Amino acid sequence: MKITGFRTLMTEQHWGRPIGDVNGFIRDGITEVPVVIIETDGGLEGIGVGSHADIDRVFPALEGQDPRATFALYDRMLAHVFKSGHSGATFGGIGTLDMALWDLKAKMADEPLWRTLGARDRFVPGYASALEIAVGDDALEALYAGWVDRGFTGVKVKGGLDFDRDVARLTTIRDIFRANSARPALMFDANESWSRKQAIRYISGLEETFDLTWVEEPLRRWDAEGLAMVGRSVRAAIATGENLTGLEQFKHLLDASAVDVVQAGSVWGITHFLRVATVAHSRDLPVSPVGYNTNPMAHAAASMPNHLSIEIQSLTYPVGLAVDQTIADGGVVLGDQPGNGLLVDEAVIASAPTRLTWSDPAGPHVRPHRAGLRLVPEESAANSAGMP
Numbered sequence: 001m002k003i004t005g006f007r008t009l010m011t012e013q014h015w016g017r018p019i020g021d022v023n024g025f026i027r028d029g030i031t032e033v034p035v036v037i038i039e040t041d042g043g044l045e046g047i048g049v050g051s052h053a054d055i056d057r058v059f060p061a062l063e064g065q066d067p068r069a070t071f072a073l074y075d076r077m078l079a080h081v082f083k084s085g086h087s088g089a090t091f092g093g094i095g096t097l098d099m100a101l102w103d104l105k106a107k108m109a110d111e112p113l114w115r116t117l118g119a120r121d122r123f124v125p126g127y128a129s130a131l132e133i134a135v136g137d138d139a140l141e142a143l144y145a146g147w148v149d150r151g152f153t154g155v156k157v158k159g160g161l162d163f164d165r166d167v168a169r170l171t172t173i174r175d176i177f178r179a180n181s182a183r184p185a186l187m188f189d190a191n192e193s194w195s196r197k198q199a200i201r202y203i204s205g206l207e208e209t210f211d212l213t214w215v216e217e218p219l220r221r222w223d224a225e226g227l228a229m230v231g232r233s234v235r236a237a238i239a240t241g242e243n244l245t246g247l248e249q250f251k252h253l254l255d256a257s258a259v260d261v262v263q264a265g266s267v268w269g270i271t272h273f274l275r276v277a278t279v280a281h282s283r284d285l286p287v288s289p290v291g292y293n294t295n296p297m298a299h300a301a302a303s304m305p306n307h308l309s310i311e312i313q314s315l316t317y318p319v320g321l322a323v324d325q326t327i328a329d330g331g332v333v334l335g336d337q338p339g340n341g342l343l344v345d346e347a348v349i350a351s352a353p354t355r356l357t358w359s360d361p362a363g364p365h366v367r368p369h370r371a372g373l374r375l376v377p378e379e380s381a382a383n384s385a386g387m388p
Contacts, residue, residue, distance in 0.1 A: 001040050001041060001044065001066065001068075002040060002041050002042075002064055002066060003039070003040055003062050003063055003064060003065050003066075003067055004040055004063070005038075005039040005063075006037060006039060007036075008034065008037075008052050008055065009036075009037070009320075009344070009346060010032055010034055010349075011035060011320050011321065012030055012031065012032055012033060012318060013031050013032075013033050013317075013319075014029065014316075014318075015031070015131075015314060015316075016316075017029045017132070018134035018135060019130075019364075020131060020363060020364040021133055021158045021189065021364045022133065022159060022191050022193045022371075023191055023192075023193065023363075023364045023366065023367060024362050024363045024365075024366055025133060025362075025363065027134070033049060033293065033318040033321070034049065034051055035048070035344060035349075036049075036050075036052065037100065038067065038097065038100040038104060040067060044104060045104070046100035046101055046102075046103040046104030046107070047099075047100055047339070047342040047343075047344055048098070048099035048100030048101075048269075049096065049099065049267075049294060049296065049321075050092055050093075050096035050099060050266075050267040050269070050293060051089065051092030051093050051095065052093060052096070053089035053090055053092050053093040054093045054094075055093045055097060057080075057090075058077050058080055058090070058094055059097070061076045061077045061079070061080035062076070067101050067104040070098070070102055070271060071271060073098075073101055074094070078094065081094075086245070086246060087245040087249075088245060091245035091272075092245075092267055094268075094269065095267055095269030098270055098272070099270055099296060102117075103339040103340040104339070106338055106340065107338045107339040110338050112334060112335060112336055112339070112341065113270075113296075113299035113300075113339060113340045113341070114298075114299040117270075117274075117299060117302070117303035119299070119303040121302060122302065122333060122335075123302075123329065123331055123333055123334075124298040124301050124302045124307070124310055124332045124333075125307075125309050125310070125330060125331040126152070126298075126309055126327075126330065126331040127185065127187065127309045127310075127311060127312065128144060128155040128156070128177075130143055130147075130313065131313060131364075132157070133158040133159060137169060140169065140176065144173065144176050144177070146315045147177075147312070148177065148179050148180060150327050151180060151328065151329045152177065152312075152330045153181040153185060153330055154177075154186075154213070154309060154330070155177050155184060155187070156189055156311065157169060157173055157186065157187070157188055157189070158189050158191070159189070159190065160188075160191065160194060160202070161193070161377060162378070163377040166206065167206065170188070170209075170210055171209070174210070183211070185213040186210055186211070186212055187212065187215075187216060188203075188212055188215050189216040189217060190202075190215065190216065190217060191364070192217045192219065192220050192243075192372070193371045193372065194218050194219060194372065194374070195374060195375065196223075196229060196230065198374050198375050198376070199215075199218040200230055200234065202377065203215050203230070203236060204233070204234060207234060207236065211235075212235070212236035213236065213237065214236055214237040214238065214239040214261050215234065215236045215237070215238060215239070216239040216240065216263070217239070217240050217242070218230050218238065218240075219372075220372065221240060221241075221243045221249075222252075224252045224258040225258070226258075227256070227258035227259065231257070231259075237260035238258065238260050238261070239259070239260065239262075240253070240261075240262075240263060241262050241265075241276065241290075242265040242290035242291065243265060244264075245268065250276060250279060254279070254280075254283055254285075259285070260285065261286055261287075261288055261308060262276060262279075262286065262288070263288050263290045264289055264290065265289075265290055266292065266296075266311075267291055270296075270297070270299070270300045273300045274300055274303075274304070277300075277304040277306060278304075280306055281304070284306075285306065286307070287301075287306050287307055287308065288308045288309055288310065289310045289311065291311060291313070292313035294317055294318065294321055294342060295310065295312065295323065295325060295332055296340040296341065296342060297310065298325065298334060299334060299341075310331070310332065312327060312331075312332070319349060319352045320344060320345040320348035320352065321343070321344060322343040323343070324336070324337035324341035
């Protein structure tokens with residue numbers, strides 16, 4: 001079987017709430033979900049979700065190849081763009097194609113991807129992550145009800161500007177998840193918004209009240225010295241890595257003992273996650289996939305001995321996508337459908353009205369001009385925008 005072509009689709013996730021982080025938020029809670037389908041001469045198709053960036057330029061590395069050669073084809077894609085570099089958006093396009101290749105490989109073996117990857121157990125532990133920074137305090141209990149009903153005992157909270165608001169929301173969210181655990185795991189995500197000293201002061205202040213499991217991205221992703229300094233100054237573990245585009249970018253963080261929980265962005269693909277997880281395992285460090293896109297990375301997480309917990313951002317799926325999985329018992333229960341479990345209804349996607357807002361200039365993918373320049377807490381983005 002050979003790869004013959006590909007096609008792209010764009011659908012949407014309707015979150016039903018404003019979503020974002022300390023850098024900004026999408027008020028209407030509608031974000032785009034790029035889908036790529038790899039075609040073969042045998043009729044099987046592989047599905048990937050993540051990014052369309054530079055796929056036209058990268059695809060010649062795959063055309064005519066046997067899709068089962070996933071690792072070799074991943075390196076072939078990297079080699080195809082080595083002069084201009086694979087970081088950033090290009091890495092996202094490679095990751096989406098890589099996800100589709102792994103889907104094809106498992107379909108050709110007529111087994112679910114978690115089996116192809118050698119996992120023993122179909123259950124993948126997770127934590128709740130509602131991207132809730134712009135959700136009103138009085139709506140938090142209703143927001144998290146679905147995760148509580150499904151047995152989750154860990155939750156990640158977005159924040160980093162308004163200390164008093166963060167304390168109040170952490171308290172509320174901790175109390176909500178005490179329905180399932182006397183000591184729910186609390187993670188706090190600052191999304192690269194702090195300076196070194198602000199991070200230490202802010203986290204130390206939170207730790208006077210909370211036993212934080214980890215603090216995520218307190219500093220810029222490449223600041224190995226600063227992350228190590230913060231890690232030595234607080235009790236919580238330091239989690240980072242979701243925005244690193246390539247295995248080589250982790251080396252200086254690991255060498256500096258700057259990360260305690262190694263993260264890999266789900267949008268960067270299966271092979272990237274497997275390689276990051278293996279390197280983390282060599283350092284006796286846990287790994288955690290970050291992001292959503294219907295959780296296909298759970299198949300890879302199930303196969304890694306050092307997987308800690310996968311981020312579950314939504315209990316619903318994008319328009320026109322279905323997934324062979326169940327969210328229960330505090331994690332993802334993977335199904336038996338061959339491949340990564342993704343099903344695409346192209347007719348539904350084609351007929352649905354689209355309103356793409358994830359790249360909104362006020363959204364969470366745009367760095368505010370004062371980020372990293374603060375030494376004291378400031379009014380939160382949600383409050384300053386008039387959110388409750």
